[in-house]
Amino acid sequence: xxxxxxxxxxxxxxxxxxxxxxYIAVPDDAVPQPAPPAPADVxxxxxxxxxxxxxxRVHSLRHVVFLGGYACEEVCRVEMRVGEVITFWQAPDxxxxx
Amino acid sequence: VCASALLSWTLTDRRYSTLVLVGSPAxxxxxxxxxxxxxxxxxxxxxxxxxxxxxxxxxxxxxWDLLSTSIPHLARLELHSAAWTACPQMLCALPSSFASVSxxxxxxxxxxxxxxxLAETRALNTFxxxxxxxxARLALPAELAxxxxxRGQPWPALRALSLHGYPPVRGGAASSDLVAFLGxxPALRALxxxxxxxxxxxxxxxxxxxDNETTVPPGFLAGLHTFSLxxxxxxxxxxxxxxxxxxxxxxxxxPRPTRFRTSEDIAPxxxxxxxxxxxxxxxxxxxxxxxxxxxxxxxxxxFVDGLAxxxxxxxxxxxxELRQQDVVVDAREHTVRPSSSTSRTCSRRAR
Numbered sequence: 001x002x003x004x005x006x007x008x009x010x011x012x013x014x015x016x017x018x019x020x021x022x023y024i025a026v027p028d029d030a031v032p033q034p035a036p037p038a039p040a041d042v043x044x045x046x047x048x049x050x051x052x053x054x055x056x057r058v059h060s061l062r063h064v065v066f067l068g069g070y071a072c073e074e075v076c077r078v079e080m081r082v083g084e085v086i087t088f089w090q091a092p093d094x095x096x097x098x
Numbered sequence: 099v100c101a102s103a104l105l106s107w108t109l110t111d112r113r114y115s116t117l118v119l120v121g122s123p124a125x126x127x128x129x130x131x132x133x134x135x136x137x138x139x140x141x142x143x144x145x146x147x148x149x150x151x152x153x154x155x156x157x158x159x160x161x162w163d164l165l166s167t168s169i170p171h172l173a174r175l176e177l178h179s180a181a182w183t184a185c186p187q188m189l190c191a192l193p194s195s196f197a198s199v200s201x202x203x204x205x206x207x208x209x210x211x212x213x214x215x216l217a218e219t220r221a222l223n224t225f226x227x228x229x230x231x232x233x234a235r236l237a238l239p240a241e242l243a244x245x246x247x248x249r250g251q252p253w254p255a256l257r258a259l260s261l262h263g264y265p266p267v268r269g270g271a272a273s274s275d276l277v278a279f280l281g282x283x284p285a286l287r288a289l290x291x292x293x294x295x296x297x298x299x300x301x302x303x304x305x306x307x308x309d310n311e312t313t314v315p316p317g318f319l320a321g322l323h324t325f326s327l328x329x330x331x332x333x334x335x336x337x338x339x340x341x342x343x344x345x346x347x348x349x350x351x352x353p354r355p356t357r358f359r360t361s362e363d364i365a366p367x368x369x370x371x372x373x374x375x376x377x378x379x380x381x382x383x384x385x386x387x388x389x390x391x392x393x394x395x396x397x398x399x400x401f402v403d404g405l406a407x408x409x410x411x412x413x414x415x416x417x418x419e420l421r422q423q424d425v426v427v428d429a430r431e432h433t434v435r436p437s438s439s440t441s442r443t444c445s446r447r448a449r
Contacts, residue, residue: 003399003402005399006399006402006403006406007402007406007415008406009406009407009410010406010409010410010412010415011410012387012411012412012413013412013413013414013415014413014414015413015414015415016414016415016416016417017390017414017415017416017417018416018417019392019416019417019418019419
């Protein structure tokens with residue numbers, strides 16, 4: 001059972017923001033992953049796998065945002081549509097607080 | 099001179115809607131700035147928000163005269179300075195159009211704050227008595243807003259109330275004062291209580307569970323659309339009074355996990371998942387669309403299942419997992435060191 005399974009009933013969920021969640025740090029292999037078309041150090045991130053799986057299971061999901069709490073300098077953001085990752089990038093200040 | 103020239107050039111764009119003024123300790127710079135503002139502001143027809151973010155004691159009177167006479171369309175005023183308390187009568191001369199005021203401290207209160215608070219409270223009283231009935235938005239330091247002067251006055255136009263800063267220092271009737279105040283806000287749509295960390299771990303509740311005397315009027319918080327509270331307490335009776343139509347609920351950390359903390363600040367233990375579920379379960383919010391919530395590690399699947407059951411129409415969900423001390427900042431050395439082995443693990447895996 002994965003985070004995606006738990007969120008699947010939320011059929012209107014379009015944005016998911018996760019901060020410091022050790023639960024999702026375990027790579028979710030429920031969905032086969034395609035060959036990474038981007039630099040391996042980014043696409044190999046467990047966050048990418050989790051986000052992609054979420055996109056498959058929660059069809060309404062458009063944004064998965066990993067906030068900066070995973071590490072002081074690490075912020076990842078994934079934008080997707082029905083199970084397909086469109087872009088993946090890092091935004092250093094996306095999770096910053098004053 | 100360069101700053102003045104830049105400001106003068108910038109203000110030639112008349113489309114500005116918001117003007118933020120940050121103070122300088124140099125009086126000549128303040129006076130030059132005031133001179134430029136006096137020429138430019140009357141032409142800024144779209145200006146509706148004026149924000150003062152620091153003390154501008156040297157030109158405060160001139161600034162106020164300018165606001166009062168030159169910006170009849172001013173709708174929002176944000177003061178992040180205690181300087182105005184020296185002349186509270188200025189607040190009585192605000193343009194009649196303004197509907198919002200935000201007041202707070204840009205920095206932590208000084209040790210002698212207990213003394214100065216009395217003067218600020220007196221000035222704030224005057225201001226609220228004169229303008230309260232037509233205010234649509236109000237942002238105040240919680241340590242002042244808890245006081246009894248907020249009771250007994252109608253707030254028919256108030257749509258957004260934000261209490262920020264430090265927990266109330268006078269305790270006692272603070273909660274009942276706030277509840278009475280909220281009972282006089284029939285148009286209230288957004289309530290935010292965003293308290294800063296403190297050196298004393300004072301528990302804070304919006305609605306004291308031991309308060310058996312305060313009664314809520316019919317329609318209490320009925321129109322509330324957004325409720326945001328830092329460091330929620332399970333015992334808080336406010337969770338029994340949130341309206342079914344609530345759209346946004348934020349129960350985040352105190353202090354927030356990504357804020358730097360000093361070793362002197364006390365961070366109360368985060369709320370465990372099971373307890374958070376019980377807290378949320380006190381309210382029936384079937385229409386909730388946005389939920390931001392922080393819980394203590396370890397995060398578990400049962401929590402997600404519980405959220406999905408309670409809020410089937412959720413569109414935005416933010417989950418934060420907290421430890422007692424995620425990051426500790428040594429204020430003397432300005433160094434950051436992770437104190438959680440889990441955080442370090444996540445950092446490596448994310449790369």
